Structures are given as C-alpha cells and as structure tokens.
Amino acid sequence: MTDVISAYVLTAVILGTYATSLVVRSRRARRDGEGGTREHHA
Amino acid sequence: MKQRKVTILGWAAVVTLAATAFFGIVVTPPDVVQRQYVRFLYLHPPMAWVAYLAFGIAAAASILYLWPKTRRMAFDALALACVESGVLFTGLVVVTGSMWAHPVWGTYWVWDARLTATALMFVLFLGYLALRRVGGSPEQVAKRSAIAALVSFIDVPIVHFSVLWWNTLHQGPSVLTPGLSSQGVHGAMAWTMLLSFVAFTLLFAWMVARRMELERLRLGGTNRSLEEQLAARRAEGVPA
Numbered sequence: 661m662t663d664v665i666s667a668y669v670l671t672a673v674i675l676g677t678y679a680t681s682l683v684v685r686s687r688r689a690r691r692d693g694e695g696g697t698r699e700h701h702a
Numbered sequence: 703m704k705q706r707k708v709t710i711l712g713w714a715a716v717v718t719l720a721a722t723a724f725f726g727i728v729v730t731p732p733d734v735v736q737r738q739y740v741r742f743l744y745l746h747p748p749m750a751w752v753a754y755l756a757f758g759i760a761a762a763a764s765i766l767y768l769w770p771k772t773r774r775m776a777f778d779a780l781a782l783a784c785v786e787s788g789v790l791f792t793g794l795v796v797v798t799g800s801m802w803a804h805p806v807w808g809t810y811w812v813w814d815a816r817l818t819a820t821a822l823m824f825v826l827f828l829g830y831l832a833l834r835r836v837g838g839s840p841e842q843v844a845k846r847s848a849i850a851a852l853v854s855f856i857d858v859p860i861v862h863f864s865v866l867w868w869n870t871l872h873q874g875p876s877v878l879t880p881g882l883s884s885q886g887v888h889g890a891m892a893w894t895m896l897l898s899f900v901a902f903t904l905l906f907a908w909m910v911a912r913r914m915e916l917e918r919l920r921l922g923g924t925n926r927s928l929e930e931q932l933a934a935r936r937a938e939g940v941p942a
Contacts, residue, residue, distance in 0.1 A: 664738055686916045
C-alpha cells in the first residue's frame with residue numbers, strides 16, 4: 661500500500677507544483693504588465 | 703476563455719481529483735490478483751489518456767497553424783500549452799507505471815514495445831519544448847515547432863497500438879476498446895476509473911487555459927489578439 665500512496669502523493673505534488681507555477685506566473689505577468697514581458701526577455 | 707470559467711474549471715478539477723483519490727484509495731476494493739496495487743488503475747491510465755489527448759490537440763493545432771488559411775498564433779500557443787502539459791503527464795505515466803510494474807512484474811523497467819515507445823514519446827515532445835527555445839522570430843518558432851509536433855505525433859499511435867502489434871509485457875488496452883466491462887473492470891472500480899478520466903481531463907483543460915493565458919500575458923497584451931500584440935511589439939522595436 662505504501663507504493664500506491666507514494667504514487668498518489670508524488671502525482672499530487674508534481675501536478676500541484678506545475679499548477680501553482682502557472683497561477684503565480686500569470687499573476688506576476690498580469691501585475692507587471694509590459695514590465696513582466698521585458699523582464700522575461702532580459 | 704473567461705477568467706471565471708477557468709476558475710470554475712480549476713475547482714471542478716480539484717473536487718473530482720479529490721473524489722478520485724478518496725474512491726481510489728478508500729472505497730474501491732482490492733483486486734484478487736493485484737491486491738492493493740490495482741489502485742494504480744485510477745492514476746496511471748487516465749494520465750496516459752491525457753497525454754494522448756494533449757499531443758492529439760497539439761498536432762491538430764499545428765496543422766491549423768501550418769495551413770495558410772487558418773494560420774493564427776493562437777494555434778501555436780494552444781500547441782505549446784498542450785505539449786507542456788502532455789510532457790508532464792507522460793513523465794508521470796512513466797514514473798507511476800514503473801512503480802506499478804515493480805510489485806506486479808518484478809521489475810521497474812523492461813525495453814518492451816509499449817514502454818520504449820512511451821519513453822520515445824516523452825523525449826520527442828521534450829525535444830519540441832527545447833526546440834522552441836532555439837530562437838528566431840515568433841513565426842519561425844511557430845512554424846518549426848508545428849512541424850516538430852507533427853513529426854513527434856507519429857509515435858503516439860505507435861504507443862497505443864504497440865501492445866497489439868507486438869508481444870509485450872505490458873497488458874493490452876483496457877479502456878480504449880469497445881465495452882469497458884468486457885475487459886474485466888466492473889462496478890465501483892469501473893466508475894472510479896471513469897471518474898479519474900474525467901478528473902484528469904478537467905485538470906488538463908484548466909492547465910491549457912492557464913498556460914494559454916500566460917502566453918498571452920507574456921506577449922504583453924490584455925484584450926488584443928496574439929497577432930496584434932506581435933505587430934505592436936515589432937513596431938516598438940522590441941523582440942517578440
């Protein structure tokens with residue numbers, strides 16, 4: 661059962677991390693506006 | 703997609719994923735043969751389905767981008783969003799598959815057709831993401847990436863049909879065949895499995911919507927189309 665729980669937790673952590681990064685990056689880009697765009701290309 | 707709809711989609715994904723975990727770990731019974739390891743059924747196949755879906759949409763968007771009459775930068779953004787999520791899900795499919803294989807097959811990995819083709823699919827689409835970072839104008843990147851997506855997509859049907867075309871340690875298809883119950887998945891297990899497919903598809907849709915929005919914001923626009931934003935940036939002399 662430990663293997664199963666580990667797989668569920670691992671999946672949740674990885675997908676959760678990616679989802680959080682999308683939310684954070686979107687908020688930052690929205691807040692920074694053009695500044696965020698230039699920062700990305702700096 | 704409107705922000706409110708994306709938020710609702712995200713919460714729907716969270717609720718259905720939580721329900722999948724609850725039913726998958728707590729409610730459904732262990733299997734006669736695989737015992738507790740059957741609970742990988744609610745994790746591994748739905749993520750493989752999402753990977754197929756992601757790369758399929760990316761290939762369709764790439765065709766629409768390459769076709770002159772339907773060429774829009776939005777299709778390139780859609781392909782990028784799908785491939786990014788697809789690579790993530792493929793990686794998890796490989797990892798959870800190995801974790802499932804170890805107690806059931808007695809090994810984490812074998813170079814059979816299904817596993818090898820899946821590993822190749824992961825590397826091919828990872829290459830797509832790497833190719834996008836090579837540089838060039840947005841049109842050059844989009845065109846090059848669209849071709850790469852279509853070439854990479856050739857491996858997707860090979861992955862799916864590999865278990866039928868060759869003798870593999872991996873079992874045959876249990877879902878994308880006529881009649882789910884005829885393949886030996888019944889009752890609470892079948893319903894939980896279907897729920898898991900809905901849950902991961904909702905999560906994928908949310909990820910794509912969010913990633914496309916991020917791409918739009920990355921180009922510096924709010925309500926303008928990607929083409930208008932690129933034209934504005936070129937006029938400013940800012941590299942897009």
